[in-house]
Amino acid sequence: MNMMSEATLEKAVDQKMNAVPHKMIGKDVSVYYGEKRALFDVNLNIRENTVTALIGPSGCGKSTFLRTLNRMNDTIDHCKVTGKITLDGGDIYDPSIDVVELRARVGMVFQKPNPFPKSIYENVTYGPKIHGLARTKAELDAIVEQSLQKAGLWNEVKDRLHESGTGLSGGQQQRLCIARAVAVSPEVILMDEPCSALDPIATAKVEELIHELRANYTIVIVTHSMQQAARVSQRTAMFHLGNLVEENDTDKMFTNPDDQRTQDYIMGRFG
Numbered sequence: 001m002n003m004m005s006e007a008t009l010e011k012a013v014d015q016k017m018n019a020v021p022h023k024m025i026g027k028d029v030s031v032y033y034g035e036k037r038a039l040f041d042v043n044l045n046i047r048e049n050t051v052t053a054l055i056g057p058s059g060c061g062k063s064t065f066l067r068t069l070n071r072m073n074d075t076i077d078h079c080k081v082t083g084k085i086t087l088d089g090g091d092i093y094d095p096s097i098d099v100v101e102l103r104a105r106v107g108m109v110f111q112k113p114n115p116f117p118k119s120i121y122e123n124v125t126y127g128p129k130i131h132g133l134a135r136t137k138a139e140l141d142a143i144v145e146q147s148l149q150k151a152g153l154w155n156e157v158k159d160r161l162h163e164s165g166t167g168l169s170g171g172q173q174q175r176l177c178i179a180r181a182v183a184v185s186p187e188v189i190l191m192d193e194p195c196s197a198l199d200p201i202a203t204a205k206v207e208e209l210i211h212e213l214r215a216n217y218t219i220v221i222v223t224h225s226m227q228q229a230a231r232v233s234q235r236t237a238m239f240h241l242g243n244l245v246e247e248n249d250t251d252k253m254f255t256n257p258d259d260q261r262t263q264d265y266i267m268g269r270f271g
Ligand SMILES: Nc1ncnc2c1ncn2[C@@H]1O[C@H](COP(=O)(O)OP(=O)(O)OP(=O)(O)O)[C@@H](O)[C@H]1O
Pocket: 033, 036, 038, 056, 057, 058, 059, 060, 061, 062, 063, 064, 065, 076
């Protein structure tokens, strides 16, 4: 009988994982806020159709790294990014890049649900209108339904699309923000602690959604919850004091990490 040794099997699985293409590549990424350096030469690749969790103690640079992936740091005056970040091989910091277009390709969901003070319908159609993705009311209607379906919200709101988005519960608002991100057909969705303002039931819904969205999108999520990272991600990257300490398959990261600092953080010894 041809039995594969454990090591060979592990290698085969590893090769399979490594075969997943890199949607985004971060090379020697450093970020400075004025004189303060927040990230030190981070090399991190984001795999396609994979959920990558960014973990680490408070202030270690997780959100800073996340924001480099769609140039949200551009909105901070004294912030400077060095190194190179590519999306499908193209340099996203190239001066010829249209940042509005980039942020449509690499969407973002924030910590606190932040729907516009407009109707549910308008929250979803805002982006598609700006990007000229729909010409007729029927096309907009279709985008609204599809986006709300993908965000797992359609059944709850289909009869009140013209009521205010801010009148929804916190969990529904966050799913509306996910629908809003999805409406412009992004390729990558960045999530900065998307469940930190939600109760356990709303959190479970968003986690389930993240699981479903992975089939069509590449997802990067910052989370303080080790359980959440373990539940939703396939890859995990651990940051400490602005350095990327370790990046690994999530299963390995939480059972047998390579770096002592990861072990200590996961065991709650610091942070
Ligand atoms: N706008 C800013 N101006 C100046 N310094 C900043 C700014 N944003 C972040 N920093 C600093 O950069 C470092 C990394 O912050 P960042 O928010 O990326 O960490 P984090 O790991 O996401 O933290 P947390 O888990 O607490 O959200 C911290 O020292 C923080 O004080």
